[in-house]
Amino acid sequence: MAKGRDNWLLTPSAMGEVDAAAAASGIDSFGLMEKAGQAVAAAVLRLFPGGERFVVLCGPGNNGGDGYVAARALRAAGAAVAVFHLGDPAKLKGDAATARSHCPIPGEPLETWRPAEGDVIVDAIFGAGLARAVPPVVADVVRRVDEAGLPVVAVDLPSGIDGRTGAVMGAAFRAHHTVTFMTRKPGHLLLPGRLYCGTVETFDIGIPFRLVEAKDERLFVNGPQEWRTSMPTADAAAHKFRRGHLTVFSGPATATGAARLAAAAGLRAGAGLVTVVSPTEAAAANAAHLTAVMLKAVDTESDLADYLRDERRATFVLGPGFGVGPKARAFVAALAAACRHLVLDADGISAFAEDPKALFSAFADGAPRLVLTPHEGEFARLFPDLAADPALSKVDRARQAAARANAAVVYKGADSVIAAADGRAVINENAPASLATAGSGDVLAGIIGGLLAQGVPAFEAAAAGVWLHGEAACRAGASLTAETLINHIDRWH
Structure with missing residues (x-):
């Protein structure tokens, strides 16, 4: 660092x-x-x-x-x-x-x-x-x-x-x-x-x-000095496939907006292509709102297996509006088995509340390719013992969680802590209070996914995503909404 x-x-x-x-x-x-x-x-x-x-x-x-x-x-x-x-x-x-x-x-x-x-x-x-x-x-x-x-x-x-x-x-x-x-x-x-x-x-x-x-102590304030050398650089030979393909899973027809926010944020963060993978019954709702973002119907594990045959589809966001249940767990397991990179957010985290070890074991091997983005309540669902230990600081909790999950952990809040499985950690300080609004977390998941899709390692993508999210909010002003926040995301050069 x-x-x-x-x-x-x-x-x-x-x-x-x-x-x-x-x-x-x-x-x-x-x-x-x-x-x-x-x-x-x-x-x-x-x-x-x-x-x-x-x-x-x-x-x-x-x-x-x-x-x-x-x-x-x-x-x-x-x-x-x-x-x-x-x-x-x-x-x-x-x-x-x-x-x-x-x-x-x-x-x-x-x-x-x-x-x-x-x-x-x-x-x-x-x-x-x-x-x-x-x-x-x-x-x-x-x-x-x-x-x-x-x-x-x-x-x-x-x-x-x-x-x-x-x-x-x-x-x-x-x-x-x-x-x-x-x-x-x-x-x-x-x-x-x-x-x-x-x-x-x-x-x-x-x-x-x-x-x-x-x-x-491998603990720093989050900022470009911590991850700038890992960020993608544009050159004359760049094209959309070289800039990576991000896939965002949509929820049912009544809960599609969160996935579209994440997808738009991933595209804005620099992913070359972004696809929203949608249940068939939600495809019309998504199609009505998507332009540069592509759409693909996927309903079953078999459909997902077909989708994963294209190895360029390497990075995924699962959780925003997806729903909590066996489908979420099965899709995560399929992504882990296929060695894909994953940002697991919101419902995707809560889906493993009864069996966190199933999630951790699925991503236990190799370099971290999982990013977890829990807020306080979601963190307690995956790591109840850490959340309940008053002797631990937020940094301690995030570090131990990252090591246990072999993941980059974004322990969200006004004082977000981003921790790596190897013990590195940063504390973020640039997020304004205006980020406490519906959908801002979906935007963050999309930014991190967009960086992962471009080849940024998990910890650096998480830390950079949190910082860029905060900078976008500062530019958007006090009246921001999740939709306007996306327009202020600035790709790192």
Whole structure:
């Protein structure tokens, strides 16, 4: 995967190892804390130049040390500053103790803080490393800040957000802005944590990036840098068969629209030919709406076997509007036996709720050629044990699901996670709220299918499809529908 500060993600534990490696290499660790605290102070002054009082809330660890540095820098800039501490500051150790000793502002116990008009809060209590519920005194301060409507600048991550999972640990500050260091953490992107961070600024405090790279967790922010080298390129010799044939299965006459949305999206994403395979009784309904997309009647497993004799028909989307039942399972089994590539969505996923192992075993061999696109409920039907495990993050669940299914998994949501069977994963961040509309998932399945048809590997097709889907939604605007969304899909060049 691509290397770079903008797309890199590290869990809090890995970032702690990077900090330790920097110190072991001879880098002055207090110098790093000094840079972090100064960066926080600069952000606070830039964002709130008219703040009447800057209230710095310092915790019992290195996040608190960053806060003491920020408080000193704010005072040096001429601002009115107050410091409140959690616990006994005399028990601070290492760099945090040094930072406090250099801070000229006497602190007061956290529980004594009371909001005042014009206060700007600098949250330096816990940061990204919290993995337990916040103590009652912090929960009470969070409540008072919320009630007073005071702006918060968070250091590393709003206190109360788990940096690994994005979970709220009892209570959490809702920051206007968050300053983090070297890389973002999963909790900056995963819900609900993302909603608490405000804008996020990543500041380079001077740790050599090779030390970050050494803690590669194969987790990145989704974007072109993760899949651009796998995308198809057009040349003068290209023709429709070289650009791949995508087949989308239609449901019955009363449920044909979803398949047509997926088919149109696949064509727009670059597949050279797209066919809607339809039950005979739904053929007229589909024919009335299809132009560049072809139509073929297929009713039985025997009909499908005939259709599969043409090996150019290599990529399929099954699920949108298809119906849940034995037909879906039989068709998937036929595609697996014929070594076809498949995007399994919606009803196609739910069809295996009673026997997920039948699906996984059908695609167990060889390089992944299955893409699963479950939302939260569908994920729980295929992977009930993973969905029910509170210790797992969304990234953990997606990775384990992908390994179990030998598939690329798109664990959908506003914080979609795309995982590969080999452990790679990306978190998507470009999807606007307007995508929460009927049919948008069918469009996504079609985009991924269109990329698969052009020879893009399963994980890269899934990750690129999710990103292109989000970009199309941004271009379509807040009033998008699934139909208008398709017109804004831009093929990757």
